[in-house]
Amino acid sequence: MSKNLVIVESPAKAKTIEKYLGKDFQVLASYGHVRDLIPKEGAVDPTHDFAMKYEVIDRNQRHVQAISKALKAADTLYLATDPDREGEAISWHLLELLREKKLLKEKPVHRVVFHEITKKAVTEAIANPEKLDINLINAQQARRALDYLVGFNLSPLLWKKIRRGLSAGRVQSPALRMIVERELEIEAFKNREYWTIDAALTAHEQNFKAKLTQFAGEKLTQFSITDEALAEKTKQALLTTADGQLLVAKLEKKQQKRNPAPPFITSTLQQEASRKLGFTTKRTMIVAQQLYEGIDIGGETEGLITYMRTDSVNLSVEAVEEMRTLIAEKYGADNVPKEPRLFKTKSKNAQEAHEAIRPTYPRHLPSQIKDHLSIEQYKLYDLIWKRTIACQMIHATLNMVAVDLTCGDGQHSFRATGSTIAIPGFMAVYLEGKDDSKESDDKESFLPPLEEGRPVTLNDIIAAQHFTEPPPRYGEASLVKSLEEHGIGRPSTYASIISTLQNREYVTLDSKRFYPTDVGRIVNKFLTEHFTKYVDYDFTANLEDELDAVSRGEKDWIPLMHEFWKPFHTTVQEKDASVQRKDVTQEAIDEKCPTCDSPLSIRLGRNGRFIGCTNYPECSYTRNLNDDAGASDEPETVEGRTCPDCDSPLIFKTGRYGKFIGCSAYPTCRHIEPLEKPADTGVECPQCSKGSILKRKSRNGKIFYSCSGYPKCNYALWNMPVNEPCPQCSWPILTVKETKRHGVEKVCPQKECSYATPYEGDPADAQGPKEVVD
Numbered sequence: 001m002s003k004n005l006v007i008v009e010s011p012a013k014a015k016t017i018e019k020y021l022g023k024d025f026q027v028l029a030s031y032g033h034v035r036d037l038i039p040k041e042g043a044v045d046p047t048h049d050f051a052m053k054y055e056v057i058d059r060n061q062r063h064v065q066a067i068s069k070a071l072k073a074a075d076t077l078y079l080a081t082d083p084d085r086e087g088e089a090i091s092w093h094l095l096e097l098l099r100e101k102k103l104l105k106e107k108p109v110h111r112v113v114f115h116e117i118t119k120k121a122v123t124e125a126i127a128n129p130e131k132l133d134i135n136l137i138n139a140q141q142a143r144r145a146l147d148y149l150v151g152f153n154l155s156p157l158l159w160k161k162i163r164r165g166l167s168a169g170r171v172q173s174p175a176l177r178m179i180v181e182r183e184l185e186i187e188a189f190k191n192r193e194y195w196t197i198d199a200a201l202t203a204h205e206q207n208f209k210a211k212l213t214q215f216a217g218e219k220l221t222q223f224s225i226t227d228e229a230l231a232e233k234t235k236q237a238l239l240t241t242a243d244g245q246l247l248v249a250k251l252e253k254k255q256q257k258r259n260p261a262p263p264f265i266t267s268t269l270q271q272e273a274s275r276k277l278g279f280t281t282k283r284t285m286i287v288a289q290q291l292y293e294g295i296d297i298g299g300e301t302e303g304l305i306t307y308m309r310t311d312s313v314n315l316s317v318e319a320v321e322e323m324r325t326l327i328a329e330k331y332g333a334d335n336v337p338k339e340p341r342l343f344k345t346k347s348k349n350a351q352e353a354h355e356a357i358r359p360t361y362p363r364h365l366p367s368q369i370k371d372h373l374s375i376e377q378y379k380l381y382d383l384i385w386k387r388t389i390a391c392q393m394i395h396a397t398l399n400m401v402a403v404d405l406t407c408g409d410g411q412h413s414f415r416a417t418g419s420t421i422a423i424p425g426f427m428a429v430y431l432e433g434k435d436d437s438k439e440s441d442d443k444e445s446f447l448p449p450l451e452e453g454r455p456v457t458l459n460d461i462i463a464a465q466h467f468t469e470p471p472p473r474y475g476e477a478s479l480v481k482s483l484e485e486h487g488i489g490r491p492s493t494y495a496s497i498i499s500t501l502q503n504r505e506y507v508t509l510d511s512k513r514f515y516p517t518d519v520g521r522i523v524n525k526f527l528t529e530h531f532t533k534y535v536d537y538d539f540t541a542n543l544e545d546e547l548d549a550v551s552r553g554e555k556d557w558i559p560l561m562h563e564f565w566k567p568f569h570t571t572v573q574e575k576d577a578s579v580q581r582k583d584v585t586q587e588a589i590d591e592k593c594p595t596c597d598s599p600l601s602i603r604l605g606r607n608g609r610f611i612g613c614t615n616y617p618e619c620s621y622t623r624n625l626n627d628d629a630g631a632s633d634e635p636e637t638v639e640g641r642t643c644p645d646c647d648s649p650l651i652f653k654t655g656r657y658g659k660f661i662g663c664s665a666y667p668t669c670r671h672i673e674p675l676e677k678p679a680d681t682g683v684e685c686p687q688c689s690k691g692s693i694l695k696r697k698s699r700n701g702k703i704f705y706s707c708s709g710y711p712k713c714n715y716a717l718w719n720m721p722v723n724e725p726c727p728q729c730s731w732p733i734l735t736v737k738e739t740k741r742h743g744v745e746k747v748c749p750q751k752e753c754s755y756a757t758p759y760e761g762d763p764a765d766a767q768g769p770k771e772v773v774d
Helices: 011-021 058-072 085-100 119-127 134-161 172-188 228-242 266-277 281-293 317-331 366-372 375-390 476-486 494-503 518-530 537-551 557-578 581-585 763-767
Strands: 004-008 025-029 035-037 054-056 076-079 109-111 193-203 206-215 245-258 396-407 412-423 455-467 507-510 513-516 586-592 599-605 608-613 622-624 637-642 649-655 658-663 672-674 679-684 692-697 703-707 720-722 734-739 743-747 756-758
Touching: 004 011, 004 058, 011 025, 011 119, 011 281, 025 058, 035 134, 054 058, 054 085, 058 085, 076 085, 085 109, 085 134, 134 518, 134 537, 134 557, 134 581, 172 476, 172 494, 172 513, 172 518, 172 537, 193 228, 193 412, 206 228, 206 396, 228 396, 228 412, 228 455, 245 412, 266 281, 266 375, 266 476, 266 494, 281 375, 281 494, 317 375, 366 375, 375 743, 476 494, 476 537, 494 507, 513 518, 518 581, 518 599, 518 608, 537 557, 581 586, 679 720
Parallel strands: 004 025, 004 076, 076 109
Antiparallel strands: 035 054, 193 206, 193 455, 206 412, 245 396, 245 455, 396 412, 507 513, 586 599, 599 608, 608 622, 637 649, 649 658, 658 672, 679 692, 692 703, 720 734, 734 743, 743 756
């Protein structure tokens, strides 16, 4: 009996597929890519048509050995890696390695592609094998070579011109530019004051509001009323003229249709999971991978969703029919449109053979399989299921009402609008979220019954002050959306782009918003000023399109590489010779040094940007970037507090790790304390039973938890404590721990105890209480 060897990327996927195929098939995992470019200069040779030197990845040596051993006993090899560019490349690299080892001989090799891990999909793919797609392989090699050449040429330049340890990426750099430009836009923003005038009204015992749109016959704009005096004058004039009532001058009623959003693709899934679930892009993809590769749902392991790296909104005919039947059963036949909904894919390179992200079996209702999923798996599956079902339901019908109310013979006019849901349609299941929405997505304003020509009681005129606001900083959802709109990156890269920017410490994420660091600003300044073309959004998007053309077989990858390499390499050499370090790390300001009268400049130091004298090292004058130029050199005293050790005044100080509070009697007294007062978790220390556990921050910014009785009690934890005893070993507390494998759980902190249970709270709460600035 023949023995068949099937190769996939992950052990979870291998385990699921092996169950479907039976004893004649052995399924092994490659654990991702088996080889990569050698990590040194010369791995890509532009002088020989970009010949590449590969080596086996150290961590995967043993997996390659296991595959090699299994292949010796097999008759046929099936390469069943993911159905995308990276999956094709993994299969190709493995095949090349096996050829080098001369293990293939005359054995047949098949490429197997399936977009969902179900028994039917896998067995059909095995029965209908294909060949490796050389165009996808060339596109992946070209991308890898481009990224290598950019990294190995730009990074050393950043080391020379800014500081050691920096790096630049072909796709990450335009993303960094987006974040920095948004921050500069916010910093340059000057808010403007404006006032709105609303009428507080009552009709049929229901209160509602109407906005002033016309005053004294003139239509109002946002900045028609810009100060309190004018607002108050307008208010009094309206109160006098209206004399307690407004007249319904015009009433408009119409119905509006709202169509459902298309099914998820990678980018929209990441955006919605960020908005609705608070997931990072990385977390979304990890959990989606788990759902795709297979979950044991009561004795049977099944892939619950289709492949999660896709830019196609296509749905299979079979899946749509199953969904339409389910909708009729669960929500009523009147919620099923006459014809299935078809959605048009925006991406030029989307492969229509691929599908959108959908449940593999729509009849696996989230509520029915909830007990078999982790909290995060359930939340994401529920989101995908609802979005997919909703996209095949009828449109929602809204009753829209707009009413104009007047006083002063029509010289003053107010408008009120509202809507009610006449037929919920798809909205009964799902409503798409919005970025930076101040109102809940599903809130509708309601108006009482009104009739034209009838008066309405005026309770008051409300004048409200407002200020224009700058554009919001990017969050993960809005950044992914912007990257997609600009054509930068592809479905598989959004999460890695964001992770890379954070890992390089070019940006920080605070309150789910991205802030550029000082180093990130300097790197962006250098790239935008000296490598303008290569961080240009259109250039990056066009290069992505050309690489997509390679994947479709419409363009040869080697001429494309030459076209990119020659001008890029020339620019690197020119900038290396012409740009000095001070040109990059120093920014002139219109101010003289108070010590030596030389010009001052903004400079980049170990701890970020600061203001320093250009006459350094002869003059060592420096000050913090945000300090006032005329500020006194006298230290700032902490008001109302003295040192608990010697009763001397406490002062604010600045050290290597930022600002802190210290004793003014230093060095006689060495009392110090953090600027941020540790938050009390309210959990009693289980070790000393005297102090409570406080949330603290380490020198490198990492959160940890320790006893308030330190140094007498040294009990400390990395995870947030929960005031619950362990039901297994009776230790007084549990902790909230998050892992890739199990998600967020409550676990016992005692090493010898294995107790763990799913955490029912919000995963964001696992960070514990916020610090309070004293």
